[in-house]
Amino acid sequence: MTGPSDILRELIRDAVLELADERGIKIEESVEVEVERPKREEHGDWATNIALQYSKVFGEKPRDLAMGIVNKLGSNPYIEKAEVAGPGFINFTLSRKWISELLINVIKDGPDFGRVNVGKGRKVQVEFVSANPTGPLHVGHGRGAAVGDVCANILAFAGWDVQREYYINDAGLQIDLLGKSTQARYFEICGEPGKAPFPEDGYKGAYIYELAQQILDEEGNRFLEIPPEESLPYFKDYACRVILEGIKKDLADFGVNFDMWFSEKSLYEGDLLQRTLETLKSNGYAYEADGATWFKATAFSDDKDRVLIRSNGAPTYFMSDIMYHKNKFDRGFDMVIDVWGADHHGYIPRMKAAVQALGRSPEDLQVLLIQFVNLLRGGKQVSMSTRSGEFVTLREVMEEVGVDAARYFFVMRRSDSHLDFDLDLAKSSTNENPVFYVQYAHARIHSIFREAKSRGVSMPENLESVDFSLLSSQEEVSLIRKIGSFPEEMAKAAEELAPHRVTFYLYDISSAFHSFYNAHRVLGVEPELEKARLCLVEACRVVIANSLKLLGVSAPEKM
RNA sequence: GCGCUUGUAGCUCAGUUGGAUAGAGCAACGGACUUCUAAUCCGUAGGUCGCAGGUUCGAAUCCUGCCAAGCGCGCCA
Numbered sequence: 001m002t003g004p005s006d007i008l009r010e011l012i013r014d015a016v017l018e019l020a021d022e023r024g025i026k027i028e029e030s031v032e033v034e035v036e037r038p039k040r041e042e043h044g045d046w047a048t049n050i051a052l053q054y055s056k057v058f059g060e061k062p063r064d065l066a067m068g069i070v071n072k073l074g075s076n077p078y079i080e081k082a083e084v085a086g087p088g089f090i091n092f093t094l095s096r097k098w099i100s101e102l103l104i105n106v107i108k109d110g111p112d113f114g115r116v117n118v119g120k121g122r123k124v125q126v127e128f129v130s131a132n133p134t135g136p137l138h139v140g141h142g143r144g145a146a147v148g149d150v151c152a153n154i155l156a157f158a159g160w161d162v163q164r165e166y167y168i169n170d171a172g173l174q175i176d177l178l179g180k181s182t183q184a185r186y187f188e189i190c191g192e193p194g195k196a197p198f199p200e201d202g203y204k205g206a207y208i209y210e211l212a213q214q215i216l217d218e219e220g221n222r223f224l225e226i227p228p229e230e231s232l233p234y235f236k237d238y239a240c241r242v243i244l245e246g247i248k249k250d251l252a253d254f255g256v257n258f259d260m261w262f263s264e265k266s267l268y269e270g271d272l273l274q275r276t277l278e279t280l281k282s283n284g285y286a287y288e289a290d291g292a293t294w295f296k297a298t299a300f301s302d303d304k305d306r307v308l309i310r311s312n313g314a315p316t317y318f319m320s321d322i323m324y325h326k327n328k329f330d331r332g333f334d335m336v337i338d339v340w341g342a343d344h345h346g347y348i349p350r351m352k353a354a355v356q357a358l359g360r361s362p363e364d365l366q367v368l369l370i371q372f373v374n375l376l377r378g379g380k381q382v383s384m385s386t387r388s389g390e391f392v393t394l395r396e397v398m399e400e401v402g403v404d405a406a407r408y409f410f411v412m413r414r415s416d417s418h419l420d421f422d423l424d425l426a427k428s429s430t431n432e433n434p435v436f437y438v439q440y441a442h443a444r445i446h447s448i449f450r451e452a453k454s455r456g457v458s459m460p461e462n463l464e465s466v467d468f469s470l471l472s473s474q475e476e477v478s479l480i481r482k483i484g485s486f487p488e489e490m491a492k493a494a495e496e497l498a499p500h501r502v503t504f505y506l507y508d509i510s511s512a513f514h515s516f517y518n519a520h521r522v523l524g525v526e527p528e529l530e531k532a533r534l535c536l537v538e539a540c541r542v543v544i545a546n547s548l549k550l551l552g553v554s555a556p557e558k559m
Numbered sequence: 560g561c562g563c564u565u566g567u568a569g570c571u572c573a574g575u576u577g578g579a580u581a582g583a584g585c586a587a588c589g590g591a592c593u594u595c596u597a598a599u600c601c602g603u604a605g606g607u608c609g610c611a612g613g614u615u616c617g618a619a620u621c622c623u624g625c626c627a628a629g630c631g632c633g634c635c636a
Contacts, residue, residue, distance in 0.1 A: 040579075049578055052616075062616080086579040087617080132636085172636060292634055303561070303632085310634040317636050345563055346631035369564085372629095413572070416564070418629085420571065425585095429598060432585060440598050451595045504573065507583080518591085518600040537595095559598070 004078055004094055008046055009033045015072035025058060044091040051088040062088025100468040102484050106539035114487045114546055119160030123332055126152045128339035130167040133244040134178040135205055142394040144370045146410035148339040149256045150499035153550045158494035165260040170240060177202055179236030185212035190221050196228040211239050250395050255403055255552045267323050276323045285357035300353035322354045335364055342369045368497055369416045376422045401426035404553045408435045411499040434507055439556050441510035445541040446557040448522050460531045470532045475516040482509045486543045506547045513540050
């Protein structure tokens, strides 16, 4: 896309080259011009530090060089002025032409405003939540769900072809343990607890009793008649299926929908295991020793090699993961994103090594770490312990604070830093709650249009005829700049896989709107000014609505 | 022992491909509604960016060392 920053970059580059040529100074054709948005309002719309970087090459003081560059700048309809400031920055202020084009574009593009094609249609898979189907989702999974989902939204908005996937760990010991736990509770309810003892590390949550009771209701006590080993598969399948259904329901109600539910079991149905091992061996990263098959992790600066196939013939979890990732890449994804709990961070180098061993770049796998959530109620930490089965479920949080607040809170911090989730705050409808703050801004704009309608005023039909130069107050200029930065902010969020940027952006633009709203009236002012302001708040509404959409948070018209 | 992450205002956090006077919110204090929603706004106050060196025109940002917190290092999953 060609935005003002690209135009500026080119203009500045030409000026620098011309100046260098004139002075007989040799510099590279590919001058790297950096333009950035200044932190301070009075420094204009864009700034460059080019004169500071090149002052040595030119043998001139930065300020003098900056002056020279400014004098060489060709005129451009989008630039109102360029001035030298501070130690040698060049600050640019954009013209009215730019402002009116911006606002007209926002209004015309509506829900599509801000789409940038940095993904260029490449395929990316976001795999997230992927909780073992051994119990209901808890708050930690909720954060992973929100972060993964919003990331997927942002990537799609930035031009990637996105697929959402949930990896079901339906093989292995945990499912075994789940089956045994359910079975033991079943016998316990039947009054024969001796038939199968509750496993030492079994799942102790109350939901296991509920599962056992359901089985008893549906099947009666017929399992008392047969040996526990024979009925175990039934308990495993039943428990796993019902819990997974619950998880799917929770996620759907949370606004998270997956394109693919991928079963771990299915990895072993074909010859993937053999093919993966062959790939690794032919690339020189797998070998046999001590009766086991090893991964040559030391080739990737791990401190020792890792087992793939145990001497008893069973593949390790690491092997499963390698197979799974080979499968992902074989499905044609250009990039694969795994969303993991932060306690798995030590596993990243190994997984990246495996990706390289499969012949891919380590950059093709991105891992997003989700730090723990610290729930607060009444200013005190809500104690949680998975072991004892005492944890707060995602459903409880959703029901207590609502989906909007829950999603917003889960993504409002960098995902790799601890999150304090204040339940009371999320529920409150006061100025302390950021969710209400941003939703309120949206509702207020709708309220303006409702009032406008009752006065018989509506948006101007011919946007080109609106005089946007009337929007010249400090509040209006700030708001326009904020609206203009939406595409690049979203592009940044996509590039950094940083959903929290969206919440910060939303807060900023809402704040700019509220300031504007308190300082100026939209309706009842001069007709020309009223037209321009209606366009301004409509553009603002579009951008707020688009941001909320990315977060999966509703944009209420009335509050 | 090795490794990863974090350390910014009283609290919760942005900012980290080096840039101008380090920014928000909450809490504190003082103000603003006869008007399109006061669920809002405006102002005041609050900082040796963990500590110490280094690199340079310039460091919260890069390098080294140290301190503190959390986590990870299995032929477990």
